[in-house]
Amino acid sequence: xxxxxxxxxxxxxxxxxxxxxxxxxxxxxxxxxxxxxxxxxxxxxxxxxxxxxxxxxxxxxxxxxxxxxxxxxxxxxxxxxxxxxxxxxxxxxxxxxxxxxxxxxxxxxxxxxxxxxxxxxxxxxxxxxxxxxxxxxxxxxxxxxxxxxxxxxxxxxxxxxxxxxxxxxxxxxxxxxxxxxxxxxxxxxxxxxxxxxxxxxxxxxxxxxxxxxxxxxxxxxxxxxxxxxxxxxxxxxxxxxxxxxxxxxxxxxxxxxxxxxxxxxxxxxxxx
Amino acid sequence: xxxxxxxxxxxxxxxxxxxxxxxxxxxxxxxxxxxxxxxxxxxxxxxxxxxxxxxxxxxxxxxxxxxxxxxxxxxxxxxxxxxxxxxxxxxxxxxxxxxxxxxxxxxxxxxxxxxxxxxxxxxxxxxxxxxxxxxxxxxxxxxxxxxxxxxxxxxxxxxxxxxxxxxxxxxxxxxxxxxxxxxxxxxxxxxxxxxxxxxxxxxxxxxxxxxxxxxxxxxxxxxxxxxxxxxxxxxxxxxxxxxxxxxxxxxxxxxxxxxxxxxxxxxxxxxxxxxxxxxxxxxxxxxxxxxxxxxxxxxxxxxxxxxxxxxxxxxxxxxxxxxxxxxxxxxxxxxxxxxxxxxxxxxxxxxxxxxxxxxx
Numbered sequence: 001x002x003x004x005x006x007x008x009x010x011x012x013x014x015x016x017x018x019x020x021x022x023x024x025x026x027x028x029x030x031x032x033x034x035x036x037x038x039x040x041x042x043x044x045x046x047x048x049x050x051x052x053x054x055x056x057x058x059x060x061x062x063x064x065x066x067x068x069x070x071x072x073x074x075x076x077x078x079x080x081x082x083x084x085x086x087x088x089x090x091x092x093x094x095x096x097x098x099x100x101x102x103x104x105x106x107x108x109x110x111x112x113x114x115x116x117x118x119x120x121x122x123x124x125x126x127x128x129x130x131x132x133x134x135x136x137x138x139x140x141x142x143x144x145x146x147x148x149x150x151x152x153x154x155x156x157x158x159x160x161x162x163x164x165x166x167x168x169x170x171x172x173x174x175x176x177x178x179x180x181x182x183x184x185x186x187x188x189x190x191x192x193x194x195x196x197x198x199x200x201x202x203x204x205x206x207x208x209x210x211x212x213x214x215x216x217x218x219x220x221x222x223x224x225x226x227x228x229x230x231x232x233x234x235x236x237x238x239x240x241x242x243x244x245x246x247x248x249x250x251x252x253x254x255x256x257x258x259x260x261x262x263x264x265x266x267x268x269x270x271x272x
Numbered sequence: 273x274x275x276x277x278x279x280x281x282x283x284x285x286x287x288x289x290x291x292x293x294x295x296x297x298x299x300x301x302x303x304x305x306x307x308x309x310x311x312x313x314x315x316x317x318x319x320x321x322x323x324x325x326x327x328x329x330x331x332x333x334x335x336x337x338x339x340x341x342x343x344x345x346x347x348x349x350x351x352x353x354x355x356x357x358x359x360x361x362x363x364x365x366x367x368x369x370x371x372x373x374x375x376x377x378x379x380x381x382x383x384x385x386x387x388x389x390x391x392x393x394x395x396x397x398x399x400x401x402x403x404x405x406x407x408x409x410x411x412x413x414x415x416x417x418x419x420x421x422x423x424x425x426x427x428x429x430x431x432x433x434x435x436x437x438x439x440x441x442x443x444x445x446x447x448x449x450x451x452x453x454x455x456x457x458x459x460x461x462x463x464x465x466x467x468x469x470x471x472x473x474x475x476x477x478x479x480x481x482x483x484x485x486x487x488x489x490x491x492x493x494x495x496x497x498x499x500x501x502x503x504x505x506x507x508x509x510x511x512x513x514x515x516x517x518x519x520x521x522x523x524x525x526x527x528x529x530x531x532x533x534x535x536x537x538x539x540x541x542x543x544x545x546x547x548x549x550x551x552x553x554x555x556x557x558x559x560x561x562x563x564x565x566x567x568x569x570x571x572x573x574x575x576x577x578x579x580x581x582x583x584x585x586x587x588x589x590x591x592x593x594x595x596x597x598x599x600x601x602x603x604x605x606x607x608x609x610x611x612x613x614x615x616x617x618x619x620x621x622x623x624x625x626x627x628x629x630x631x632x
Binding site for chain 1: 357359360361364384385386388389390391392393394395396397399400401402403404405419420423424425429430431432433434435436437438489490491492493494495496497498499505507511535559560567568578581582585589590591597602603604605606607608609610611612615616619620623624627628
């Protein structure tokens with residue numbers, strides 16, 4: 001089983017700066033972490049590898065050179081290979097341009113010794129953009145099935161010859177069990193597992209392992225297809241929202257007047 | 273598959289009209305469809321264009337009339353037993369085919385678990401932009417462009433996004449972030465039955481960058497389980513009482529449940545409270561939880577981060593209780609009580625109970 005995990009580096013804090021000119025995030029090395037749900041995706045990949053003999057786990061990320069650190073962490077957690085898509089032209093990508101680069105990297109691996117993908121895993125969304133679009137887009141570009149919001153994955157055989165996966169996907173008012181054929185893309189929710197930690201042996205191994213650096217050119221993608229120039233969307237304005245209303249403010253002063261006014265308001269609105 | 277060297281996305285001027293992607297459940301129109309119609313109607317009117325609704329499902333015959341009454345000019349029914357339940361591959365193929373033939377300039381769907389799965393697939397195949405989870409949609413009339421506004425970077429700011437060239441311009445919007453239009457049965461509209469094409473239908477990719485022909489993978493829904501243990505859904509509730517970190521402990525949070533029960537309201541929670549494990553995730557309201565638009569929203573011990581406000585600011589009436597008179601939540605509230613919630617809430621419960629028993 002050839003498993004790929006798409007991993008995003010996200011800011012560790014919620015204080016992120018914007019580039020006013022392009023409307024894109026200014027990413028710094030400072031306090032970046034692996035998107036938590038992508039860690040669940042990696043853990044699931046490692047679980048499948050334990051269950052299915054002869055499996056390989058490859059972590060892929062896109063970002064500036066410091067993003068290699070996240071991939072080294074993935075190696076320390078147990079990934080076999082790590083690929084970083086890294087080039088100035090890749091910067092400022094929206095979800096489609098990002099998906100194009102990541103799908104390109106997965107397809108590239110098929111011809112690059114790693115072999116064709118059976119399962120591509122990633123978090124259901126990233127904590128910074130919260131779009132959840134990249135996973136299904138990668139599936140569309142790779143022309144494979146997709147299951148989203150998945151909390152469990154079951155493969156039919158343990159001999160690596162499985163051609164279908166049965167998943168449970170969480171929906172608004174319950175869950176669905178869906179069977180889909182491999183290869184496929186699966187996006188996971190937090191409930192799927194408890195991510196492990198890098199082991200000492202893993203860390204030592206990771207130190208020796210190489211993070212493979214690739215550019216869009218090596219994936220056969222034109223500079224116009226990736227990054228900001230390959231993005232069909234543009235951020236045109238960033239602003240702090242104003243939700244302000246005219247507020248009637250009471251102070252709890254022990255007289256009971258404030259809560260009386262509250263109950264009157266409820267009565268006025270037909271609630272009580 | 274990914275061997276292309278260039279992109280030729282068309283910025284076709286022939287695209288016209290607004291399309292919303294409705295949702296159904298066992299053949300019945302899901303109410304989120306009416307919210308989308310209200311959004312779509314506003315945009316179509318600004319553009320002087322037609323509003324269409326794509327419905328994919330099984331046994332949809334009855335639904336068209338109400339969809340027209342709620343604002344659509346055209347209803348496309350893609351009706352087949354194989355569409356009874358949402359499956360990404362076949363739904364995406366059907367919607368892609370419809371968009372290629374109807375050529376709308378704007379396509380909007382709900383940011384539900386199915387909409388958020390379907391739309392990225394279709395956008396990638398059509399090689400166009402898609403903005404997730406918009407809270408606000410408008411038209412830049414001079415450029416005839418869709419303005420897609422959504423919370424960005426952890427919900428601390430809002431971003432407005434355009435899709436200048438690629439068509440259609442696509443967006444998902446949060447359920448309950450708009451109010452449906454009242455039903456108007458005098459409205460006239462056209463119903464178009466779209467014949468589904470077999471699985472083998474091959475569509476030409478729109479661009480050379482890898483937007484390939486649709487896949488032929490197998491996907492089967494084995495079972496759909498409704499989780500009945502989940503209490504009243506916050507998104508359907510008329511009244512919501514939400515507790516924040518100000519409650520200080522899981523035990524104290526029961527006070528919120530008691531206040532909610534006195535009003536037959538649903539219980540909401542902030543992200544902090546869910547992260548602390550005081551209540552489960554389905555209760556979370558805000559950017560990373562649910563968006564709600566109840567008639568009445570009561571926020572207790574909630575400071576009012578933008579990420580929370582983004583999920584509840586369309587409530588009809590907002591009431592806040594907080595110790596800090598400068599708390600952000602008071603800025604969005606219609607009515608506020610500055611005080612110790614451990615005094616205020618029990619007094620509220622008592623007085624509500626007195627009022628309700630006196631009224632009977």
